[in-house]
Amino acid sequence: MSDLFYDAAPNATRIAPPRPQPRKYPDKKPTHVYLFGTCVIDIMFPDAGFDAIRLLEREGITVHYPQEQGCCGQPAYSSGYIEQAKEVAKAQIALFENDWPVVIPSGSCAGMMRLHYKELFHDEPEVLAKVNALSERIYELGEFLLYVSKIQLKDQGQKTKIALHTSCAARREMNTHLHVRQLLDQLENVERIDHDHESECCGFGGTFSVKMADISGAMVLDKTKALKDTGVDQVVSADCGCLMNINGSLEKQNESLRGQHLATFLWLRTGGTHHE
Known part of the structure; x- marks a missing residue:
C-alpha cells in the first residue's frame, strides 16, 4: 500500500523508486548500531523493540537508540502530503550522524527510509547527499541478523x-x-x-x-x-x-x-x- 497515493492532498506527485538491487554486506560485524524503533513498536509493541535490542546485544553489538526519533514519515508520504513528510523525514535523518548501521524491526519503515527518502528529496541536492549516505546504512532487522551479524540460532523451544x-x-x-x-x-x-x-x-x-x-x-x-x-x-x-x-x-x-x-x-x- 505504501506505493499508492490517494487523493488526500492537492497536486500530490511522486516518482516511483527503483526496486532494491542486490547489496554488498559488510565483511565484519559492526560493534555499534542505531535502532530505529518505529512509532507502532514504541506505542503498541514495546517488547518487539526491546527484544530486537536484546538480540543485537547478544551478538556483541552496542545498540544506540536516539530518544528524539519518531515516525519515518510514511503515512504522510503515502497520503500525498509531501512537505509534511519531508519535515518528519528531516528530523529522523539528523539523528543518525555516526557512520553506524541503522537497524529497523519493520520492513515497510526500512523501505521508506532506504528507498523513498531518495524520491522525497530528489529536488534538494544538499539533503539528498545525506539521504544517499544514510540509505546504504539502512537494514531491516532480519536482513541485518542474517547477512551482517551472520547470526546462528539454537532453538530451545518445544515443537x-x-x-x-x-x-x-x-x-x-x-x-x-x-x-x-x-x-x-x-x-x-x-x-x-x-x-x-x-x-x-x-x-x-x-x-x-x-x-x-x-x-x-x-x-x-x-x-x-x-x-x-x-x-x-x-x-x-x-x-x-x-x-x-x-x-x-x-x-x-x-x-x-x-x-x-x-x-x-x-x-x-x-x-x-x-x-x-
Missing part, C-alpha cells in the same frame, strides 16, 4: 507450527519474506506452514485502513481465515502494523490464535526471557 505473514511493502521493497524464512529455518523445532495468502496484503496499509475501512476489513478477514485454516499454533511477522491489524481482527473474532513479532519470537525461542 511448534507457525505461519508467516509478510508485509506486502516489506516483501516488495526489502525482501523481508526471504530473510525471515531463512532465520526461522534455523530453528529445528519450528515447522513453518505455508498458506496461499502469505503474499497478500492484510488490509492495514497505514492510512488505507482508515480511508477505506470496509475494503480493509474484508481483506483482513481473508487473511485471518487463511491463517486459521493452517491449524498453526502461532503467527509470526516482521511488521507491527500488520500484526496490529491481524491481531485486532482475531480478537474481534474471539479466536485464540495471535501473531508475534519476529524479534520476540526469535528471542524467546533461543533462551531469552522477559522480566516484569
Whole structure:
C-alpha cells in the first residue's frame, strides 16, 4: 500500500523508486548500531523493540537508540502530503550522524527510509547527499541478523507450527519474506506452514485502513481465515502494523490464535526471557 497515493492532498506527485538491487554486506560485524524503533513498536509493541535490542546485544553489538526519533514519515508520504513528510523525514535523518548501521524491526519503515527518502528529496541536492549516505546504512532487522551479524540460532523451544505473514511493502521493497524464512529455518523445532495468502496484503496499509475501512476489513478477514485454516499454533511477522491489524481482527473474532513479532519470537525461542 505504501506505493499508492490517494487523493488526500492537492497536486500530490511522486516518482516511483527503483526496486532494491542486490547489496554488498559488510565483511565484519559492526560493534555499534542505531535502532530505529518505529512509532507502532514504541506505542503498541514495546517488547518487539526491546527484544530486537536484546538480540543485537547478544551478538556483541552496542545498540544506540536516539530518544528524539519518531515516525519515518510514511503515512504522510503515502497520503500525498509531501512537505509534511519531508519535515518528519528531516528530523529522523539528523539523528543518525555516526557512520553506524541503522537497524529497523519493520520492513515497510526500512523501505521508506532506504528507498523513498531518495524520491522525497530528489529536488534538494544538499539533503539528498545525506539521504544517499544514510540509505546504504539502512537494514531491516532480519536482513541485518542474517547477512551482517551472520547470526546462528539454537532453538530451545518445544515443537511448534507457525505461519508467516509478510508485509506486502516489506516483501516488495526489502525482501523481508526471504530473510525471515531463512532465520526461522534455523530453528529445528519450528515447522513453518505455508498458506496461499502469505503474499497478500492484510488490509492495514497505514492510512488505507482508515480511508477505506470496509475494503480493509474484508481483506483482513481473508487473511485471518487463511491463517486459521493452517491449524498453526502461532503467527509470526516482521511488521507491527500488520500484526496490529491481524491481531485486532482475531480478537474481534474471539479466536485464540495471535501473531508475534519476529524479534520476540526469535528471542524467546533461543533462551531469552522477559522480566516484569
